[in-house]
Amino acid sequence: MASAAAPAAADSTLPPALEQLRHLAGELRFLLPGVRVGEARETTKEFDRETFWRRFREAAMAVSRAATTLTEVFSRLPLPSPQETQKFSEQVHASIKAIIAVYYSLPKDQGITLRKLVRSATLDIVDGMAQLVEVLYITPTQSPENLISYNSVWEACQQVPRIPRDNKAAALSVLTKSVDLVKDAHEEMEQAVEECDPYYGLLSDIEEDNSDNHGDEEDILGCPSNRDSYWSEEDQELIIPCLALVRASKACLKKIRLSVAENGKKDQVAQLDDIVDISDEISPSVDDLALSIYPPVCHPTVRINIHQKYIYTWNNSYRTPTECWQKTSDLPKVCKTCIRFKEGT
Numbered sequence: 001m002a003s004a005a006a007p008a009a010a011d012s013t014l015p016p017a018l019e020q021l022r023h024l025a026g027e028l029r030f031l032l033p034g035v036r037v038g039e040a041r042e043t044t045k046e047f048d049r050e051t052f053w054r055r056f057r058e059a060a061m062a063v064s065r066a067a068t069t070l071t072e073v074f075s076r077l078p079l080p081s082p083q084e085t086q087k088f089s090e091q092v093h094a095s096i097k098a099i100i101a102v103y104y105s106l107p108k109d110q111g112i113t114l115r116k117l118v119r120s121a122t123l124d125i126v127d128g129m130a131q132l133v134e135v136l137y138i139t140p141t142q143s144p145e146n147l148i149s150y151n152s153v154w155e156a157c158q159q160v161p162r163i164p165r166d167n168k169a170a171a172l173s174v175l176t177k178s179v180d181l182v183k184d185a186h187e188e189m190e191q192a193v194e195e196c197d198p199y200y201g202l203l204s205d206i207e208e209d210n211s212d213n214h215g216d217e218e219d220i221l222g223c224p225s226n227r228d229s230y231w232s233e234e235d236q237e238l239i240i241p242c243l244a245l246v247r248a249s250k251a252c253l254k255k256i257r258l259s260v261a262e263n264g265k266k267d268q269v270a271q272l273d274d275i276v277d278i279s280d281e282i283s284p285s286v287d288d289l290a291l292s293i294y295p296p297v298c299h300p301t302v303r304i305n306i307h308q309k310y311i312y313t314w315n316n317s318y319r320t321p322t323e324c325w326q327k328t329s330d331l332p333k334v335c336k337t338c339i340r341f342k343e344g345t
Helices: 002-012 017-037 049-073 082-104 112-138 144-158 167-209 214-219 233-263 269-280 282-292 299-315 321-326 333-342
Strands: none
Touching: 017 082, 017 112, 049 082, 049 112, 049 144, 082 112, 112 144, 112 167, 112 269, 167 233, 167 269, 167 282, 233 269, 233 282, 233 299, 269 282, 282 299
16 A cells, blocks of 8 residues: 555645746756857867767657657646656756757867857757746637647757858858848948939929929828938938948958968868958948938938948958948958968968
């Protein structure tokens, strides 16, 4: 009798299933700051790239399996017993700790750019699992939120095999993303100019032909009379060099990416990281510049974005703000960073 009562007594000491999930979600959230700022663990062992990626893939698969099991058992009634929940929670926690440990085993000398990509993938997995656990204890049994959260974890785990395997491949991946972002910004700016230029000309004609009937401007061809919705002639003169700067940035990033692809070497870890650091600042600067030229245009804001944010990126290493502003049709000399690869140094 005493032995039969022991399991029941053990069960009674465990928190209810949903309370255990709430506690697990908190534990997973607690791990996130350490991953964001954590350093690689020192080791005397020689780094084995193939072993690392195999372990990372296996760890991601283990997380995916744990997420699948947890979602299945908490998406139907009856919910698992406290003892069963403890087992599932331990599996989830162990799988998350394991993938974090694999990330920590990637040395800094393999490249900061590569480590950032691996860290980002690890954070997506840990954060996704924490969100899944939170959703399961808030809305247990089948719900759209459960499936959405589970899919987020599954997709994050599926991204692991697609991560670049070395720092050169990682640099090319980041540079390609920067090129695409700047290209999108440039296309949006050109589209805005195409849409607003005819608009401005039409309004100018309307104002000349209807100088003594200003109140009817809103009704003519559906054109609003609010000048906040279009560019003035002075605005357009300012936009021309802004577009040239963005165009030069796009061309420059493409040349950097091409040079890294053709001449970069996998063992040029620090040089690749330096190029990515510089290039990584361009896209946010372009975004700030693009946003500042939409009507109504504040000219001081545009010039601040150009001189203090945008050209500062180039000027840090290669050009003065004045020279870049006056010769916007020239390719910015940030491309000189590629010379080291062309020379094979």
